[in-house]
Amino acid sequence: MAECHPVGFQWVVEAKARGAKVFHIDPRFTRTSAIADRYLPIRAGSDIVLLGALINHVLTRELDFREYVLAYTNASSIISEDFGDTEDLDGLFSGFDPETRAYDPASWSYEGSGEEASGGGEHLEGGRHHSAAAGGDQYGSGGAPASSRPPSDPTLRHPRCVYQILRRHFARYTPELVEELCGIRPEDFAELADAITANSGRERTTAWAYAVGWTQHTVGAQYIRAASILQLLLGNIGRPGGGILALRGHASIQGSTDIPTLFNLLPGYLPMPHAHRHGGLDDYLANVGADTGFWGRKRAYTVSLLKAWWGEAATAENDFCFGHLPRVTGDHGHFTTVMAQIDGTVKGYFVVGENPAVGSSGGRAQRLGLANLDWLVVRDLTLVETATFWKDGPDLATGEMRTEDIATEVFFMPAASHVEKEGTFTNTQRLLQWRHKAVEPPGDCRSDLSFYYHLGKRIRQRITDDEIDRPLRELTWDYPEEGEHAEPSADAVLREINGTGPDGRALSAYTELEPDGSTRCGCWIYCGVYADEVNQAARRKPRGEQDRVAPEWGWAWPANRRILYNRASADPEGRPWSERKAYVWWDAERGEWTGHDVPDFERDKPPGYRPPEGALAEAALAGTDPFIMQPDGKGWLFAPSGLADGPLPAHYEPHESPVRNPLYGQQANPGRQTYQRPESPYNPPGSSRFPYVLTTYRLTEHHTAGGMSRPLAYLAELQPELFCEVSPALAAELGLVNGGWATIVTSRTAIEARVLVTGRVRPLRLQGGTVHQIGLPYHWGWGSGGLVTGDTVNDLMPLVLDPNVYIQESKAMTCDLRPGRRPTGRALLDLIEEYRRG
Amino acid sequence: MRRGEEAMVPQAEFRSYYGQPVIKSPIWHEPHMPVYLYLGGTSGAASMLAAMATLTGRDRLALTARLVAAGGAAGGAAFLVAELGRPERFLNMLRVFKPTSPMSVGSWVLAVHSGLTALAAGSALVTPRRPPSGPPPSRLAAALPARLAAVLSGTRPAPSPSRTAGAAGAAGVAGVAALRARLVAALPSRAVTLLPATGDAAGLVAVLTGPLMATYTAVLVADTAVPAWHEAHRELPFLFAGSALAGAGAASMLATPLRDAGPARAAAVLGATVETVAGAVMERRLGMLGEPYRQGVSGRLMRAARVLTVAGALLAPVAGRGRTLTALSGLALTGGALCTRFGVLRAGKASAADPKYTVVPQRERLEAARQEAARGENGENAEI
Amino acid sequence: MAERMGFFTDTSICIGCKACEVACKEWNHVPDDGFVFRATSYDNTGSLGADTWRHVAFIEQPGRARDGRGPGGPDGSDGAASNGGFEDIEGWLMSSDVCKHCTHAACLDVCPTGALFRTEFETVVVQADVCNGCGYCVPACPYGVIDRREGDGRAFKCTMCYDRQLGGLEPACAKVCPTDSIQFGPLDELRARAAERLEHLHAGGRSEARLYGADPGDGVGGDGAFFLLMDEPEVYGLPPDPVVTTRDLPAMWGWAAGAALSMAGAVAISFLGRSRSFPGRSR
Numbered sequence A: 001m002a003e004c005h006p007v008g009f010q011w012v013v014e015a016k017a018r019g020a021k022v023f024h025i026d027p028r029f030t031r032t033s034a035i036a037d038r039y040l041p042i043r044a045g046s047d048i049v050l051l052g053a054l055i056n057h058v059l060t061r062e063l064d065f066r067e068y069v070l071a072y073t074n075a076s077s078i079i080s081e082d083f084g085d086t087e088d089l090d091g092l093f094s095g096f097d098p099e100t101r102a103y104d105p106a107s108w109s110y111e112g113s114g115e116e117a118s119g120g121g122e123h124l125e126g127g128r129h130h131s132a133a134a135g136g137d138q139y140g141s142g143g144a145p146a147s148s149r150p151p152s153d154p155t156l157r158h159p160r161c162v163y164q165i166l167r168r169h170f171a172r173y174t175p176e177l178v179e180e181l182c183g184i185r186p187e188d189f190a191e192l193a194d195a196i197t198a199n200s201g202r203e204r205t206t207a208w209a210y211a212v213g214w215t216q217h218t219v220g221a222q223y224i225r226a227a228s229i230l231q232l233l234l235g236n237i238g239r240p241g242g243g244i245l246a247l248r249g250h251a252s253i254q255g256s257t258d259i260p261t262l263f264n265l266l267p268g269y270l271p272m273p274h275a276h277r278h279g280g281l282d283d284y285l286a287n288v289g290a291d292t293g294f295w296g297r298k299r300a301y302t303v304s305l306l307k308a309w310w311g312e313a314a315t316a317e318n319d320f321c322f323g324h325l326p327r328v329t330g331d332h333g334h335f336t337t338v339m340a341q342i343d344g345t346v347k348g349y350f351v352v353g354e355n356p357a358v359g360s361s362g363g364r365a366q367r368l369g370l371a372n373l374d375w376l377v378v379r380d381l382t383l384v385e386t387a388t389f390w391k392d393g394p395d396l397a398t399g400e401m402r403t404e405d406i407a408t409e410v411f412f413m414p415a416a417s418h419v420e421k422e423g424t425f426t427n428t429q430r431l432l433q434w435r436h437k438a439v440e441p442p443g444d445c446r447s448d449l450s451f452y453y454h455l456g457k458r459i460r461q462r463i464t465d466d467e468i469d470r471p472l473r474e475l476t477w478d479y480p481e482e483g484e485h486a487e488p489s490a491d492a493v494l495r496e497i498n499g500t501g502p503d504g505r506a507l508s509a510y511t512e513l514e515p516d517g518s519t520r521c522g523c524w525i526y527c528g529v530y531a532d533e534v535n536q537a538a539r540r541k542p543r544g545e546q547d548r549v550a551p552e553w554g555w556a557w558p559a560n561r562r563i564l565y566n567r568a569s570a571d572p573e574g575r576p577w578s579e580r581k582a583y584v585w586w587d588a589e590r591g592e593w594t595g596h597d598v599p600d601f602e603r604d605k606p607p608g609y610r611p612p613e614g615a616l617a618e619a620a621l622a623g624t625d626p627f628i629m630q631p632d633g634k635g636w637l638f639a640p641s642g643l644a645d646g647p648l649p650a651h652y653e654p655h656e657s658p659v660r661n662p663l664y665g666q667q668a669n670p671g672r673q674t675y676q677r678p679e680s681p682y683n684p685p686g687s688s689r690f691p692y693v694l695t696t697y698r699l700t701e702h703h704t705a706g707g708m709s710r711p712l713a714y715l716a717e718l719q720p721e722l723f724c725e726v727s728p729a730l731a732a733e734l735g736l737v738n739g740g741w742a743t744i745v746t747s748r749t750a751i752e753a754r755v756l757v758t759g760r761v762r763p764l765r766l767q768g769g770t771v772h773q774i775g776l777p778y779h780w781g782w783g784s785g786g787l788v789t790g791d792t793v794n795d796l797m798p799l800v801l802d803p804n805v806y807i808q809e810s811k812a813m814t815c816d817l818r819p820g821r822r823p824t825g826r827a828l829l830d831l832i833e834e835y836r837r838g
Numbered sequence B: 001m002r003r004g005e006e007a008m009v010p011q012a013e014f015r016s017y018y019g020q021p022v023i024k025s026p027i028w029h030e031p032h033m034p035v036y037l038y039l040g041g042t043s044g045a046a047s048m049l050a051a052m053a054t055l056t057g058r059d060r061l062a063l064t065a066r067l068v069a070a071g072g073a074a075g076g077a078a079f080l081v082a083e084l085g086r087p088e089r090f091l092n093m094l095r096v097f098k099p100t101s102p103m104s105v106g107s108w109v110l111a112v113h114s115g116l117t118a119l120a121a122g123s124a125l126v127t128p129r130r131p132p133s134g135p136p137p138s139r140l141a142a143a144l145p146a147r148l149a150a151v152l153s154g155t156r157p158a159p160s161p162s163r164t165a166g167a168a169g170a171a172g173v174a175g176v177a178a179l180r181a182r183l184v185a186a187l188p189s190r191a192v193t194l195l196p197a198t199g200d201a202a203g204l205v206a207v208l209t210g211p212l213m214a215t216y217t218a219v220l221v222a223d224t225a226v227p228a229w230h231e232a233h234r235e236l237p238f239l240f241a242g243s244a245l246a247g248a249g250a251a252s253m254l255a256t257p258l259r260d261a262g263p264a265r266a267a268a269v270l271g272a273t274v275e276t277v278a279g280a281v282m283e284r285r286l287g288m289l290g291e292p293y294r295q296g297v298s299g300r301l302m303r304a305a306r307v308l309t310v311a312g313a314l315l316a317p318v319a320g321r322g323r324t325l326t327a328l329s330g331l332a333l334t335g336g337a338l339c340t341r342f343g344v345l346r347a348g349k350a351s352a353a354d355p356k357y358t359v360v361p362q363r364e365r366l367e368a369a370r371q372e373a374a375r376g377e378n379g380e381n382a383e384i
Numbered sequence C: 001m002a003e004r005m006g007f008f009t010d011t012s013i014c015i016g017c018k019a020c021e022v023a024c025k026e027w028n029h030v031p032d033d034g035f036v037f038r039a040t041s042y043d044n045t046g047s048l049g050a051d052t053w054r055h056v057a058f059i060e061q062p063g064r065a066r067d068g069r070g071p072g073g074p075d076g077s078d079g080a081a082s083n084g085g086f087e088d089i090e091g092w093l094m095s096s097d098v099c100k101h102c103t104h105a106a107c108l109d110v111c112p113t114g115a116l117f118r119t120e121f122e123t124v125v126v127q128a129d130v131c132n133g134c135g136y137c138v139p140a141c142p143y144g145v146i147d148r149r150e151g152d153g154r155a156f157k158c159t160m161c162y163d164r165q166l167g168g169l170e171p172a173c174a175k176v177c178p179t180d181s182i183q184f185g186p187l188d189e190l191r192a193r194a195a196e197r198l199e200h201l202h203a204g205g206r207s208e209a210r211l212y213g214a215d216p217g218d219g220v221g222g223d224g225a226f227f228l229l230m231d232e233p234e235v236y237g238l239p240p241d242p243v244v245t246t247r248d249l250p251a252m253w254g255w256a257a258g259a260a261l262s263m264a265g266a267v268a269i270s271f272l273g274r275s276r277s278f279p280g281r282s283r
């Protein structure tokens, strides 16, 4: 965190000064470890074992926050008898189809709710890719449907209640296993386990922070699930000082999932309609998640969105132009799209604020795709490698590509940077902060907003009155323009996103949204950011002038709530769990929820409220159900559905691993997404040619693919060359010299890097043998106007993804390491060929 | 290494940041800096020789010495300016006078000194020289009571023209005569009559600036954090003074007829002796910090300096016997003086480049202080 | 004269982000220091100099087999475990070095042009329009801070953001430091705060914590920019017992005078009894 979120890390330092104990769990001793109280080295790709063992520790010793667990989680819910656990099926859950390598989650559902939950189940032409088309996102932020009142056993003794299933499932995750697979000593594990349990309960809370060290795995989503289970058991969700903090990436990467640049989502986590699965609006709504909980208002959210986009043209008669929406037919994710480029079925490509030729796994495959396009549009601050690969890419040197053979027409559009335009950043904690323009963009640089707006205008000028152009024709595309370059007003866009009521005035909360088309809202979770016609995101009341929750600094979605599900900060009766941890509570006199934060609950719903039969939406949730987006209002220890690879996390080895999975016969995540392609082969399983564990990461001094840091002297000088971090032991073994050169090899290619011998990377004793880990920061490339250049680490990465969110497994794979520089030209290909033959 | 363990830092066992120097090495370049040290010093000593020669009526020696002094000062100043990062701002040196800055003091001294020596040399060039024999006509000598003058000049019956005033000397004299003739013609008659007096005066005042010129540079280098320089601040002035005298003596004997060069040779010998002794004492007293003066390039330069200086000094007494011997002795001494300056610069840089020379002595100092304090606490006599 | 301002750099909470180095260069238009991979942990700028006025040092402390616990933390326990015999790391020290703005500043004392001067904030600053590049300040600094910029010819170092202070702003490096490892303020306040912090760390068992440059009684009369270090100063490239070189200046002049007089004497002597000792003419 100190490395990649240094500014956010100041609060960790502050907490530490106030007595918080900080653990850092990482394969490498980093700048974070340097000032943590405890550093636990772990083998890359093994965290589920650690988290599972912590869960097991809590369950077997009954250290869970029982009152919280009983009232707020689905621990007591009873699961269908069809459910089969990895315990029974040697590493598989029930419902796996070996042929499509996909799960049918039907058997994971609550007892009695039967087929209702089989969202991902139908098999459409295209096989798994179709059901995967929306992965976990097919239910949007509401998660999967499930009955709001499943049968339950408050004594937690029922063999099929979630609590008992958990006990059985995690029984194998022992401290001994942690030592064997993670390389963490039992005494260190014990210290961690004691610390987090002692620091949880009524009086105290524990927080977990993670970023891509946990997500860039074929089991990435399940890592986070494991942490959620642990935190729910300890009662650390929805309470101050608790939570699982996702430290996000790019500035406003959170914003770009709220108002997504993802193929399978609409704004506010509404699923993208599916060409085959969804017919009209009603059919769509019937298929995109539960009708209970706040997600039950999905019609209001969807209709308001359609009204925002198609305005007057959207009427009840025409399904509010639902038919105008584009639809997915399957997985249109980044890597699948690249494969389609190589296969020649995708001919045009917009690359906006991204540098896949360097930043994405399988760099070579990425470039092969780019080279096979008709046209490519790159919008960036600098001429990144993605825009120049055709004239200076590494594949020219090896003779794999020849400039004269590349027909791709590249359009480079200079972009205005964040200081040259206004708009919002949505940060890690869902906080929208408005940015004012500091300077005019130079030359032809324009904001992305301006680019898309004017592109839209030009397209609309060219369209016919043909039916096919109707969606474009009827689109609301009328923002005030400012300045000599006719910059569309970002403020107006934000107001449109906020939404307006029948009177045309800005709405103040998503609860005001109506399903009848009388309201418009560009993104329901952002409704309220423009409340009272004021840009709430632009508020900057200093810390000193308000309480510690600081509600008047920026604006947090939803409804300016700073902690989600904060009803859980009070006990079932609505009293704070403790004075120390008081946050929001029920004020009986005033008959409303109150406290330091905006209650994430209906203000006037008393703790005693019990839903009538057949109630819908939030009315279906009791006054003791804090997780208001969930159909049953409960925190899910067990996910009846919504995940592509199982209702519970299970440890699987990374796709490429030098270690066998001692837990199950199933070595790696059965649902993981692979691409069996010649462009990017995998290291042969268990191959002795690739004995080392490789992990990749960032340095504080650079930014991701380097387009923003390598051209800047003040940053480039701080980390001028690509290097690999190796332990003194491995260096001695291979004869590597500190400051010298080394070549890192996978089946994809070989790259060279400087050697940094350091005790911060340590070999681990696993399963009797020694496992060496090698660390590589991935910021270098050959161009981007870089003052410093270096080989592209992603050229080494395999194309293998998590099945829920399609994130690349770039945190744990295998490789070989040799002293000296890599061969160049043809010789490089020969070397790889030799390795591929095993 | 553990805390507590470094209770007594074992020699040369020390910790550092990747072996990098703690202080910055002097950025002064070769040959500029050492050559300036040589020229400045030589000029300083020469100005004193000149004054004495004038006082004792040795106008021929005075002439050479004055020329050496003036030339040394002028040449030195040139090298000094060339050494600056911003030569055009040389005059900023005279912007302020800072007693805390040896370089400021030195700049003023150099300014005054070069003026004086130039004047003295100029006058010497235009003043008619007395015949090689007869009573001292030098206005100054003449002004002195005859007895004292006699003592000073140690004259007995005036020497007859001798063979030993060889061709070189004669040529020199002829050349000087011609030059003088031209100068005199060029100058307004008034000046011609005034110059000698002012020249002599200037030459005498230079007796004050001369010694400073020869020694301030020692303070200049010692007044830095460079271990091999700072810790040597006692001996360096003697090293430089001696070397300056040797250099001046050598230069003067080289350009003076053998017969008149006696005092120059004597000065050279004395200078060489002081230089050699000071150097030896310095290296011994510095202990570990003396290493740079013994080892590496700087060590070799210092050794060369010593050999040349000693050789030159041994030759000097007999140098009066012939031009060749004079040349050998003079050149050896000059070479020695130059090597000393180059050696000192190199030694300074070497001691700055190795953290050992900064860290170890400071550690020892701290340790000594600690034990001192401890002893103090034990009620024993603290001031030892 | 305004109150004396200074820096307290608490290296125990430095995360080595180098924001201070970058902010300094941004604000002061300091040129880059070259692009050299030094293989000295994460430090690639090496040391303070004309082109680096804030420098973050990185020291990897090899661990020793201890009581089988992770790297030390302010809670007192220390020492890395022997990792199955593998070389371990005990800690990773980071420290942002800067000009000390000495109470008795050698650089300022020896500057012949007066380019270096003491500001109303009692900081030490070079006037670039006066400096003539004599280079004297460079070897004079006991901390090896100031240096002459090749090509430019003048000497440069931290100004403690004199211009920003005049404008009522805190120095750029302190402003950006995310963890407040760099604290800027009136020196007295900082010294008090530092003493407290040291208390706290010692109470927590971090006996290796010590203040550096905080003592007005030290060889330079105390630093305007002082530090809290977690190991011996020399480990960070700092002199253990710096002394302002001009402290010995009177003595030096004394010895010089002695030498000058002896020289004068020697000259006088050389003009005595020449006929006896040095036959100018052979008979």
Ligand SMILES: Nc1nc2c(c(=O)[nH]1)N[C@H]1C(S)=C(S)[C@@H](COP(=O)(O)OP(=O)(O)OC[C@H]3O[C@@H](n4cnc5c(=O)[nH]c(N)nc54)[C@H](O)[C@@H]3O)O[C@H]1N2
Pocket: A001, A003, A004, A005, A025, A026, A027, A028, A030, A042, A043, A044, A045, A046, A047, A210, A211, A212, A213, A214, A247, A248, A249, A250, A695, A696, A697, A698, A699, A700, A701, A702, A703, A704, A705, A811, A812
């Ligand atoms: N300075 C800087 N800041 C950045 C960025 C940048 O490029 N530079 N990028 C931004 C972006 S886009 C993102 S996504 C975030 C990413 O922020 P981080 O996730 O912090 O970034 P990484 O360095 O990729 O990975 C973090 C750590 O995960 C460790 N790790 C690898 N494998 C495993 C594992 O299996 N288990 C565990 N426990 N740890 C593992 C690595 O050793 C590394 O230290 O940073 C953001 N902030």
Ligand SMILES: Nc1nc2c(c(=O)[nH]1)N[C@H]1C(S)=C(S)[C@@H](COP(=O)(O)OP(=O)(O)OC[C@H]3O[C@@H](n4cnc5c(=O)[nH]c(N)nc54)[C@H](O)[C@@H]3O)O[C@H]1N2
Pocket: A212, A216, A249, A250, A352, A353, A354, A355, A356, A358, A359, A360, A361, A379, A380, A381, A382, A384, A415, A416, A417, A418, A448, A696, A697, A698, A703, A704, A705, A706, A707, A708, A778, A793, A794, A797, A810, A811
């Ligand atoms: N091996 C390995 N690979 C990884 C990772 C890893 O940990 N290991 N991390 C992954 C992660 S988390 C991420 S996020 C990716 C990042 O990978 P990429 O997103 O491909 O790389 P970036 O360099 O972040 O590209 C962002 C580009 O946007 C440009 N830009 C900045 N501001 C603007 C703007 O306002 N408008 C426009 N149009 N452009 C702008 C920048 O100049 C920069 O070139 O890398 C992924 N790849």
Ligand code: SF4
Pocket: A004, A005, A006, A007, A008, A251
């Ligand atoms: S770059 Fe921006 S987002 Fe990242 S740590 Fe710094 S301030 Fe925070």
Ligand code: SF4
Pocket: C099, C100, C101, C102, C104, C105, C106, C107, C108, C124, C140, C141, C142, C143, C144, C145, C146, C157
């Ligand atoms: S640290 Fe060096 S440069 Fe800074 S004030 Fe002190 S002597 Fe001068």
Ligand code: SF4
Pocket: C107, C110, C111, C112, C113, C114, C115, C116, C126, C130, C131, C132, C133, C134, C135, C136, C137, C138, C154, C155
């Ligand atoms: S280099 Fe400049 S600042 Fe340094 S001493 Fe010389 S004149 Fe003063």
Ligand code: SF4
Pocket: C023, C024, C025, C027, C028, C053, C054, C098, C157, C158, C159, C160, C161, C162, C171, C172, C173, C174
């Ligand atoms: S005070 Fe100013 S000049 Fe000095 S290091 Fe900090 S930013 Fe640079």
Ligand code: SF4
Pocket: C013, C014, C015, C016, C017, C018, C019, C020, C021, C056, C094, C095, C096, C176, C177, C178, C179, C180, C181, C182
């Ligand atoms: S900015 Fe602060 S934390 Fe970052 S390196 Fe500098 S001193 Fe350390």
Ligand SMILES: [Mo]
Pocket: A212, A248, A249, A250, A253
């Ligand atoms: Mo990211």
